[in-house]
Amino acid sequence: MKAAVLGYLKERRPDYVSGEEICRSLDISRTSVWKYVSALRSEGYEIEARSRLGYRLVGTPDLLLPDEVVSGLDTLFCGQVYHHHLSLSSTNSTAQELARSGAPEGTVVLAEEQTGGRGRLSRAWISPRGGLWFSVVLRPNVLPMRAPEITFLAAVACVQALERYPGLDAGIKWPNDLVWRDRKLGGILTELSGEFDRINHVVLGIGINVNLGLDDFPSGLRSVTTSVSAITGFPVSRRRLLRELLISLEHWYRIWLTGGFSPVVEAWKRFHCWLDRPVRVVNVEGEWTGTAVGIDDDGALLLRTDDGLTKRIIAGDVLLRDGEQA
Ligand code: BT5
Numbered sequence: 001m002k003a004a005v006l007g008y009l010k011e012r013r014p015d016y017v018s019g020e021e022i023c024r025s026l027d028i029s030r031t032s033v034w035k036y037v038s039a040l041r042s043e044g045y046e047i048e049a050r051s052r053l054g055y056r057l058v059g060t061p062d063l064l065l066p067d068e069v070v071s072g073l074d075t076l077f078c079g080q081v082y083h084h085h086l087s088l089s090s091t092n093s094t095a096q097e098l099a100r101s102g103a104p105e106g107t108v109v110l111a112e113e114q115t116g117g118r119g120r121l122s123r124a125w126i127s128p129r130g131g132l133w134f135s136v137v138l139r140p141n142v143l144p145m146r147a148p149e150i151t152f153l154a155a156v157a158c159v160q161a162l163e164r165y166p167g168l169d170a171g172i173k174w175p176n177d178l179v180w181r182d183r184k185l186g187g188i189l190t191e192l193s194g195e196f197d198r199i200n201h202v203v204l205g206i207g208i209n210v211n212l213g214l215d216d217f218p219s220g221l222r223s224v225t226t227s228v229s230a231i232t233g234f235p236v237s238r239r240r241l242l243r244e245l246l247i248s249l250e251h252w253y254r255i256w257l258t259g260g261f262s263p264v265v266e267a268w269k270r271f272h273c274w275l276d277r278p279v280r281v282v283n284v285e286g287e288w289t290g291t292a293v294g295i296d297d298d299g300a301l302l303l304r305t306d307d308g309l310t311k312r313i314i315a316g317d318v319l320l321r322d323g324e325q326a
Contacts (some may be wrong), residue, residue, distance in 0.1 A: 191203045
């Protein structure tokens with residue numbers, strides 16, 4: 001009902017709407033209207049109340065509140081259950097807890113800021129206010145060994161949502177980075193909970209630097225990161241971008257569930273950045289130099305090594321050589 005009161009105020013913005021009219025059309029008491037208005041105010045909505053005139057919405061907080069994100073969201077499940085937090089240690093950790101206690105597929109956990117945001121191998125992920133930091137609970141009925149494929153479909157979903165913005169032709173750096181002109185714009189962290197032959201759940205974490213400035217990053221990261229607003233030159237609506245991302249994610253997730261990994265791989269290849277460039281690949285087993293020449297049907301990176309062989313790499317970090325990137 002709170003959402004309905006908000007909807008009413010939005011529809012009539014910038015005019016006043018009388019308390020009586022809201023009562024009548026929503027069939028609630030005046031006290032209830034007042035209660036919902038107070039609740040909305042405590043979330044940050046600025047609502048003026050004038051005797052004889054009624055209520056008027058004058059300001060919406062720059063927060064990704066449930067009423068802003070979920071109402072009218074054109075998805076079947078992705079984001080339909082939505083948990084919003086001002087601050088969390090890591091949305092992936094909170095989503096894991098929710099998943100363990102039975103959260104349905106598509107549940108989204110979003111935090112305006114993270115104090116312990118993480119990347120792969122427990123690396124720190126910088127997540128101040130202004131970005132999009134969220135996690136999605138997924139319960140695919142596939143073998144656990146296929147869970148890493150979710151990183152690939154998510155990357156495709158993200159770059160496709162981003163490319164609707166002028167100039168935001170992002171690429172994907174194998175395996176999980178969203179990159180624009182060699183600078184990191186976002187990252188994906190897929191975490192699996194399962195047994196040998198069964199997935200309990202997957203938590204898909206996505207971080208995108210949206211309205212962030214250089215000052216938001218520690219000095220060591222400033223030359224290798226970027227943000228949507230730095231690229232477009234103006235702040236963008238995080239609400240619109242988040243909704244587009246959720247729609248795109250659901251779209252690609254369903255393609256993957258029904259059509260398998262190959263349509264994802266085909267789409268992914270179009271965005272593969274650093275192709276044919278001299279790179280260094282590092283993982284727990286060692287380090288190789290060569291040229292990235294593509295990915296195979298399983299999503300492994302194909303590296304043409306300096307001695308002319310093609311090596312398949314299934315996990316690791318890709319770095320540009322020749323000091324092209326820090
Ligand atoms: C990633 O790891 O790129 C995955 C990032 C996933 C973040 C999301 S936010 C929502 C959800 N909740 C979480 O706690 N995490 C997920 P990796 O490929 O390991 O890259 C990590 C490296 O990226 C760090 O070591 C830094 O060098 C760099 N980095 C950290 N914060 C960054 C930022 N905001 N933008 C660009 N680069 C960053």
